[in-house]
Amino acid sequence: MARLPADQRRAALVQAALVVIARDGVHGATTRAIVAEAHMSLASFHYAYRSRDELIREVISFVVDQQEAVSRAALVASDDLWSTVRSALQAYFELLTEYPEREQAMFELMHYSMRSPELGTLPAVQHGSYLTAARALLEVGATAVGVAWTLPIDDLARILVALTDGLTYAWLADRDDGAAGRLMDHIADTVAGFAVTSTGTAADAAPRKEARR
Amino acid sequence: MARLPADQRRAALVQAALVVIARDGVHGATTRAIVAEAHMSLASFHYAYRSRDELIREVISFVVDQQEAVSRAALVASDDLWSTVRSALQAYFELLTEYPEREQAMFELMHYSMRSPELGTLPAVQHGSYLTAARALLEVGATAVGVAWTLPIDDLARILVALTDGLTYAWLADRDDGAAGRLMDHIADTVAGFAVTSTGTAADAAPRKEARR
DNA sequence: GTCTATAAAGTGATAGAC
DNA sequence: GTCTATCACTTTATAGAC
Numbered sequence: 001m002a003r004l005p006a007d008q009r010r011a012a013l014v015q016a017a018l019v020v021i022a023r024d025g026v027h028g029a030t031t032r033a034i035v036a037e038a039h040m041s042l043a044s045f046h047y048a049y050r051s052r053d054e055l056i057r058e059v060i061s062f063v064v065d066q067q068e069a070v071s072r073a074a075l076v077a078s079d080d081l082w083s084t085v086r087s088a089l090q091a092y093f094e095l096l097t098e099y100p101e102r103e104q105a106m107f108e109l110m111h112y113s114m115r116s117p118e119l120g121t122l123p124a125v126q127h128g129s130y131l132t133a134a135r136a137l138l139e140v141g142a143t144a145v146g147v148a149w150t151l152p153i154d155d156l157a158r159i160l161v162a163l164t165d166g167l168t169y170a171w172l173a174d175r176d177d178g179a180a181g182r183l184m185d186h187i188a189d190t191v192a193g194f195a196v197t198s199t200g201t202a203a204d205a206a207p208r209k210e211a212r213r
Numbered sequence: 214m215a216r217l218p219a220d221q222r223r224a225a226l227v228q229a230a231l232v233v234i235a236r237d238g239v240h241g242a243t244t245r246a247i248v249a250e251a252h253m254s255l256a257s258f259h260y261a262y263r264s265r266d267e268l269i270r271e272v273i274s275f276v277v278d279q280q281e282a283v284s285r286a287a288l289v290a291s292d293d294l295w296s297t298v299r300s301a302l303q304a305y306f307e308l309l310t311e312y313p314e315r316e317q318a319m320f321e322l323m324h325y326s327m328r329s330p331e332l333g334t335l336p337a338v339q340h341g342s343y344l345t346a347a348r349a350l351l352e353v354g355a356t357a358v359g360v361a362w363t364l365p366i367d368d369l370a371r372i373l374v375a376l377t378d379g380l381t382y383a384w385l386a387d388r389d390d391g392a393a394g395r396l397m398d399h400i401a402d403t404v405a406g407f408a409v410t411s412t413g414t415a416a417d418a419a420p421r422k423e424a425r426r
Numbered sequence: 427g428t429c430t431a432t433a434a435a436g437t438g439a440t441a442g443a444c
Numbered sequence: 445g446t447c448t449a450t451c452a453c454t455t456t457a458t459a460g461a462c
Contacts, residue, residue: 044429111238256439433458437454439453441451
């Protein structure tokens, strides 16, 4: 194996670990499986990392940071609020259906952190980053369409995250695309239902609302 | 160790496994840890079960069945729909805060099943039982108060389950009781918002709705 | 820095005495 | 039916040659 600077080797191991975790779960992400994925020897692993836990810790930190960056880039405001939310959800859902193992890996990493006394603080950070991303989406959507929220944006962000987590969990369990679509419609309804036009009072920023049912 | 009929020994091992999984996670639920919890020898385990996986499979079946029974018993209709939903959520939430490890164990068991080709069908079953429980709650609540739903009850059940999963997940991550309470208020709002009085047309079965915000 | 070889401990499962 | 003792294997981590 070529000689690599330590930090570059560490980065390669983090990437390999992500692949293995997505494929085999956190449980299957042994040091041997990871170094095989990275085409390294077992000793090289312990040259770069003191222990397996130290690597897993860095994997979690990495996905938290990355998560924040990705969701920030996914914000593209449509012409109306409902469509903005709905298409953002659709984009996420398509990512989910294309790489289900990846989303499942996120859940598993979170549960792993919760079990580790040393990593116990990371789930709150990870969830906080989801809330931050949701708030950013809501802010962009609101200013783009010119509406305000009828409840604290932190509360609305939490509702949005809860619904999205539930959507992910349900789809991972039963893979029902149709039900997922109807659930996403409802999520857009919910968000749009909390909007009022800045000037007027009613919430006609949502073209779809709960009609057609 | 006393001589036990096989099925009784199997039941004891399932219970012990649940304790260990709640305490140490699915990963920590080794055969040795489980028999220690059950005060048995390692050989007794393999006398009752062919393999560890066979036990885990039965553990999952057990929690799915139990889950269905528990939620069926928790249905006590209040005077109005909003309160019925809200108090059912509160009861669940208090269970969650008292035994967080138990709820986390449910999630972990589900993820474990998803990774196992042999157990791959169980997550859909487990999720289906959640949906069934939610539908039962909605039916009891509706008939007790005399309302009908403005969308298919299966869709509403899915919304309810998604929100509850999201509630659980968020609280496990950040342990924010206040935010959880506000989220439960919103869930009750959502459900009540889909109700219409059987005679009239408006949905004044909900005393709280989205007001006071 | 990178490798092979190996230590030390843990795992699921089984043999065989009682 | 229940036990102790042990097999065969995998795990993380390290020693030491190069």
